[in-house]
Amino acid sequence: MSDPHRDVGAATFTASHDSARDDAGLLRRISQGDEDAMAWFYREHGRVVFAQVLLVVGERALAEEIVQDAMLAVWRGAGSFRGESSARSWVIAIARRQTRDRLRGHRGQRLRVVDDAFLADQPGSGPGPEVMALDRAELADVRGAIGELAPAHREVLGLAFGSGLSLPEVAGVLEIPVSTVKSRLTAARTALNRILNEKGQNR
């Protein structure tokens, strides 16, 4: 929605402590072979995990395979969940590893997709002409431009804004410091601005 009437001040959602508690219970049931619990866990998290993986790999069939593998890992390894992170960040981290393994195995040229060093410490620029492109952009433009970002940038944006994870949780999934998450987000936005700017100039 590109409405300029955006309520920038509204904190619209709150974290779900109850669902965290429920997830721990679900995972205990899954570890005991409860299929209903597995189906429920899938429905609670599958969509977000799928969207995140799809954002990174860009291929629906491959994303489905990866999510399937990740859920299989959950089914097999639910007993190893120690509750040190949220269940969602745990399953996303599993899916991320599955993604890395899959791409390493089948698409050597894509190894850099989830290379932690990739653009991690690129300094973000302050507001400039490219930011103005973002100021003028419509939501559809932004959506399209996100699809053109480097996978590492799509990944961090998806985790920060599409998965319901906090910044420390995003850092945990990516196995990088929070400060690097922030610099990567800023770099992603800068790249997004650049793409939007280029598109604007080509119109």
Place this chain on the structure above:
Amino acid sequence: MNADPTDTRYPHLDLEDLIAGAAGQPIGDRAREHLASCEHCQREANRWNLVADGVRDLAAAAPQTAQPAQPARPRRTRQRVPAGPWRRALLVAGSAAAALVLLVGVGEATGLVHVHLSGPGTQTAFTAVTGCSQLVQADGTLEQVNGSSLVIKTASGQSVTVTTTATTFVSMSGALLGDITDGASVMVRGSSSGGVIKAAIVTVGQPFSAVNPAGFVPVTGTVSDASTAGFTLVTSSGTRIPVATSGDTLVVVPHASPGQLQIGAAIFALGHAGPDGALSATAVAAISQLPSGPHLGVSVKDCSPSSIDEAVAAISATPASAS
């Protein structure tokens, strides 16, 4: 928050606040107050919000057909299992039960497999939603708010737990004039007379996507001089328009949190039925009052987030007198 020596209203919001705000997570009161009055931070927040909206829009669109259907005990189906990854998964699983669970899960996600709720006693509080077989609805009066979970009592006296997540749309509407505060971004719809808008509907914050009742031209701006009788709407061009409100003015807050909902409010929830009888909500709307009769009939064009948004908007923008 960061200090900016060029701005006497520092400290500005730091990146963590901006990202948290765009991600829909709570930000501190001080940051919120600063944001309400700092154009620099508002511009930055708008940029991050737009990026976040783009991500969420992509995420919502991508699994649109991949949205799992009703959670259910995995059952054998007669659907054909495609070759390739599905067959491979079955082999890899090594456990027929696990494979079946996953197959159903992903099958639901891809529309290849259709399953139906099987939990006895979990359906009575829910009714189907026309236009999207994956969704059910529940409505009733709000009895409890436990963090992100709500307990509502239906017209038949049944208590239903409604769970929300960070991605649940939570909205409220009614005679919520107290939510119109100085600095708030609003959209006003109403009739104009003598240079004053008599507000019929005031939407606080980012409005729903599409609904605009016939006969009203929306005017947007920022609230100033809010009182019980009205406020001044300051448009982006700086024009100041007096707005009169009354007990008949419907105030809509499209993006609220469960904690803002008032006990006793009429609640309409849309989502997926869980095996434990709870409703995992896609959208929750606290509305002026429920209509008479057993249920509020809801239909959506399809299962897409925009359709759900539109349906909830229509419900929320309907004054009690018209419901």
